[in-house]
Amino acid sequence: MIENLGHALAETRKTGRGVRFSVEVTPEGTVRIVHPPENQDIAGTQAAERTAGSGLARAKARGEALAASILAHEDMVTAEELARRMGTTRVTVNARRHARQLIGLEGPTRGYRYPAWQLDRDGRPFAIIPNLFTALGDSPWTIYRFLTQRHPELEGRTAIAALEKGEDKRVLSVAASIAEGTFA
Structure with a gap:
């Protein structure tokens, strides 16, 4: 050769x-x-x-x-709007996005959009978000897709619906199974 x-x-x-x-x-x-x-x-x-x-x-x-x-959906908000809902500043929102504590999606145009549903009733981001980045990788789009699609392991519900019911451990288990290529 x-x-x-x-x-x-x-x-x-x-x-x-x-x-x-x-x-x-x-x-x-x-x-x-x-x-x-x-x-x-x-x-x-x-x-x-x-x-x-x-x-x-x-x-x-x-x-x-x-x-x-996707970014044009009404549940996608700017950093300023998410900051208002969280009772904080845009700078804090951007810092938390960089720290993988918030899901910020970047599209073909400048700027990020944030799914409003990642906040609980008290305006706090789901605590599981950093763990999802750890399990599924660094792409916010991957985390978004995981959370918004239906999973048989969650009785056909979305991961968001399971999180809203407090099923963090179960959602993380499904994410880990997907990452490992095994299914619970």
Whole structure:
């Protein structure tokens, strides 16, 4: 394989054009170098990748549109509004978002929106939020999705509905099961 890589490097220096090849390894351990068709050079491959990339661009645009739609819901509020509901300041809200104590969602436009439902009746964020970040990772969108989707382990309810009933331990157990790829 190293020898073939050396030949490919020599060919690129000689022709001034890039060379592509693939390495195929069979279950038996046989290694084979697979060259692309002779008429397919790097430029042709890059053009094909750009064409395929337009599908990626469309998918990204759909994702941005969905995010914008979610952020436009009436239960999504600004930092200022969340601060008012919490009886604190916008600076504190932003600090708590950075500390992963609040869910702040960033969309395609500047600024964050905060789900109002993450506060209890007394204006305090659900205490479980930092634990959800620990269990599920750093993406606020992941935490949002987990909390808003229905889970069979919660009798088909959303995690928000379970939290509103005080089922923090159960919700965290479901999050841990999802993170580990096991189900309670």
